[in-house]
Amino acid sequence: MSNDIRIRKGLNINLEGEAEKVVSDAPRVKTFALKPTDFHSITPKMVVKEGEKIKAGDVIFFSKYNEKIKFVAPVSGTISEIRRGAKRRILEVVIDADNQDDYKEFGAKDPGQLSAEEIKEYLLESGCWPFIRQRPYDVIANPEETPKAIFISAYASAPLAADVEFVLQGREEDFQAGIDAVAKLTAGKTHLSVNKKSSSFLNEVKGVELHKVSGPHPSGNVGVQIHHIDPVNAGERVWVINPEDVAVIGKLFRTGQLDTTRIVAVAGSEIEKPQYYRVKIGSGINALVKNDSGNVRIISGDVLTGDKIAGNSFLGYYHNTVTVIPEGNEYRMFGWLPFKDNNIPSMHHTSFSWLFPKKKYKVNTNLNGEERALVVTGEMEKVMPMDVYPMQLLKACMVNNIEKMEHLGIYEVAPEDFALIDYACTSKIEAQDIIRQGLDLMIKEVG
Amino acid sequence: MKFLRNKIDQLKKPFGKGEKWEKFAPAINALDTFLYVPNHTTKKGAHIRDAVDLKRTMITVVLALVPALIYGIYNTGYQYLHQLNGGDVAFMEAFTHGLWKVLPMIVVSYAVGLTIEFIFAVYRGHEVNEGFLVTGLLVPMIMPVDIPLWMIGVSVAFAVLIGKEAFGGTGMNILNPALLARAFAFFAYPTYMSGNKVWVSEATNVDAVSGETILGSLAAGHDVHFSMFDMFSGAIPGSVGETSTLLILVGAAMLIFTGVGSWRIMLGGIIGGSIMGLLFNAWSANDLMSFPWYQHLLVGGFAFGIVFMATDPVSAAQTTKGKWIYGILVGFFCIMIRVFNPAYPEGVMLGILLMNVFAPTIDHYVVEANIKRRKKRLAASKLKTA
Structure with missing residues (x-):
């Protein structure tokens, strides 16, 4: 099928503590x-x-x-x-x-009867607008603009991320209503991408162009999908929405009430019984994670892009995963020797762990080294499934060379697309941070 | 083990933040991180990181060099004793003689280079980069064995200061530092670096020993009395570590298996060198030209240069397409300069240094193609909306 997106470059990191597909009311x-x-x-x-x-x-x-x-x-x-x-x-x-x-009460509405302007007003009024984010720059969309397309990725490929299809179970009508509403916001197409193996209702959603995605992470990243479907050029805007938020928007239209229910995967090797919980946006984390073992890191989001939060803190606005892994604040003797410590996942061949891609690893937050100058080449390209030269783009961002950043494709990327580079880089550079700063500079200089 | 860790932490105390010797922290950290991977955790970005780090990568290269180095030490003694006494030479005897000669070269190279690296790390306030672990071992392996130690010291100092630190340190250099050290010695002290007296231990002092390399013999029109097996196994005169193609291939296999060295550059180099060799074979105007192309790949520093020098990721091309182009051109120029060089019948060093200079240009055009695609797409989309 022509609408298939097959990703070859990338990396699946298999971690212990995948959430069991059971939902409890927290x-x-x-x-x-x-x-x-x-x-x-x-x-x-x-x-x-x-x-x-x-x-x-x-x-x-x-x-x-x-x-x-x-x-x-x-x-x-x-x-x-x-x-x-x-x-x-x-x-x-x-x-x-x-x-x-x-x-x-916002009043139930039928999206089919409303104009784009009326839908926009309704979303702004009800506080649903922050769900809609734009590319380039990965920030909340500007309601004054009209995007060339809208993208929704219903495939989460990040390690231990909540399974979108499971989370949306039983919310089919909400989701369809949400799609009907947001699709009106663009003159172009609304793209929905699903896991190629999926057989759920998502394959029958109306009013969207369906794409079937296969391949390793970051194939589920909406930015990667945009790049392969209809890439962002200079001056263009596309909007992206998380699938669960589409369902929240849909429910608002159907009932007139803002029900911010989130089904959250609580996962990670330090969780005794990893499973899903029904909570609401911004929920306190201490109801989900019993933090008595001490030396753990609680992450709102997945291990690659999430935020570190304290045990008495709250779930992030856009997150539907909570991951808890051990802190890695310990020394490893002679840990730099090749082929030592093969229990740490590695995509590099200086460790035997790349030979066992199916094995589930228990991983901690140790940096496994120190930051160094960029020496090794070719490793970033292995986890970057876009027609973008990642190292050259990062270097352009580091020296604030706006023209070069634009030429090398800064409009097509978001920090999350560089998360695997954070992980894989031998020199331990903070690629996501560098890209974020580069994007902020572009917002300031180009807008 | 806890005891050792506590002791180190105690020792490191005066180097901590706000303490007396804070400025010298990079020096003590460099030593500490050799014992332990530090307890640093991720602060921003991805929360988990790959097990690899630069130390692991560099140590892999050092390990890949070891087979060729051990053979080089043995061969140093073997060439000398074999020519002096004739007949078979006991391994240990040869190895001891070689070790006596080569070990001081390694010590001087590391001592000078690491001292400069440490000083710059303290001065610039960054951690000591591991790159010199490899450079420091490469330098003695590509020098003639009888070069005075002070010349090694001066060459290493030149390479690290002018070749690397002047450009901003590890990762910023244009030329391969080890080759630059050799090039410096070659142009500054040519009598110690070329001719037919320097390639075998003690050849300048003992009349019975001739230090002529195969390429030297070819250029001078002498007969070559080494078999193809000698060339492959490495029982021939030459720089310390570069003679054994067999053990260099073992190193190459290690680099390719671990992914540390680029197989594209290595394969490209062999393809480029073969093409040039075949062209010269067809031309056959002199002994060097008619020397069979496959033997061109075995003798001189070709194998060592392609496997360990051309693949230095910093000075090589950085894009995948660029690596192919760079590798092929390296092979091409190595053999071309070798044959055409009137002063000195070898071209690997100059061929690689030449391509080091052009690597950024190759990358520029590869990246430019990507930029052009993007601009074309933009133009097409503007046309559509207009």
Whole structure:
């Protein structure tokens, strides 16, 4: 089929602690938080004060530079604390949840009857707009623009990531309604990509162009799929939405209430019973992860792109995976000897672990070395399934050479596409960070 | 083991942040990381990292050099004793003589190079890079055995200071530092680096010993009295570590299996060298030209250069397509310069250095093709929307 995307370059890292496909209702979480830090390049302007009562769907803050983009409460309750960091930057807006959610009414609508403008207004009003992100730059979409296409990747290929099809089970109608709504936002096509092995309802979704994806991670990254379907050129915009958020949008249209339910995979070798839990966006993590063993890292998101969070912190806005792995703050004697410590996964052939790609590894957060100058060549290309020269692009970003970055394809990449380079690089460079800074520079200089 | 770790931590205390000797931390860290992979954890980006690091990569190259080095030490003694006494030579006797000669060269090379590396690491405030572990071993392996030790020291200092640190340190150099050290010695002290007196141990002092290499004999029109098996196994005069094609191939196999050395460059080099050799065979204007092309690949520093020098990732081409082009051209020029060089019948060093200079140009055009594709796509999409 012409719509198939076959990815050859990349790497699947098999880790211990895959979430079992069982959903439990998590014990009612007491605290939730909206973290402005989850929204890159957004400066929050607060609407609520500490102690205020709010309903699910009430505005908490909006973007200082675009007042239309509103961020709303995922649950009803009381604002208990606005936590600030250095320079009074707002880090977390903590909500003490009520026992039962009290929803703000937005009014059910039929997306088929609405114009693109009306849908946009409705999404902005209900606080669903932050679900829509744009490429290039990997930031929240600008509602004044019209994208050339919309992409939804319903295939998560990252290690231990939540299985999209499992998460969407039973939400078929919500998902279809969500697709009907967002598809109106573009003049072009709406692309939905699914795992080639999938046989779920996603293959029958209407109003989209379906793509079947196969191959190792990062084949599930929406950026990789865009590159192979309809790449972003200079000056163009495409929008991307996480599949679960499409279902949230769909439910909003059908019921008029913002139900921010997330089915979250709690996985990793340090979790006793890895499985799925039904929670809401911004849920406190301590209900999901019992953090008594101490020396572990709790990650909101997957091990390659997630954020390190504390045991009393909250699930990230865009995340539906929580991964817990051991910290690696220990010394390894003569660990640099070739073919020593083969229990650490490695794609390089200086360790025997590349011979056992099916084995599931228990991996910790040790850097396994120190940062060095870039010496080895050709390794980044092995995990970059795009027609982009990753090392040359990284070097252009390091020296802030805007023209070169544009020529080498900065508009086509997002930090997550460089996550495997973080992992694989012999010199331990922070590729995702470098790309993020490069993108920020482009936002400032080109817009 | 805990005891050792605690002792080291105690020793490192005065080098910590805000302590008295903080500035010298890179020096002590370099020693510590040789015992232990540090306890650093990921701070940003991906939370898990591959087991590989630069130390592991570089040590792999050093290990790949060891077979050729051991044979080189043996051959140093063998060439001398065989020519002096004739007949068979006991392995240990030859090895001892060789070790006596080669070990000081290695010690001087490492001592000078690492001292400079440590000073620059402290001065620039970054960790000591492992690249010199390889360079420091390569240098004695590509020098004639009788070169005075101080010349090795000066050459290494030149290569590290001018060839590497002046460009910003490891990863930034244009030329392969080990070859640069050899090129420096070659042009600064030509009498110690060429001619038919330097390639066998003690050849300058003992009249009975002739130090003529095969290529030297060919250029001078003398008969070559070495068999093809000698050329392949390495029982011929030459620089310390480069004579045994067999054991260099063992090293090459290690580099290719571990993925540390680029097989594309190696294969490209052999293809390029063969083509040039065949062209010269067809021409056959002199002894060097009519020397069979496959023997061209066995003698001189060709095998060593292609396997260990041309594949240096920093000074070679960095793109996949570029590696093919670079490898083929390296092989091509090595044999061409070897045959045409009027002063000195060998061209591997100059051939590789020449291509080191052109590697960025090759990459430029390969990357440019990618940029052109992108621009074309942009133009096409503009046309569609217009």
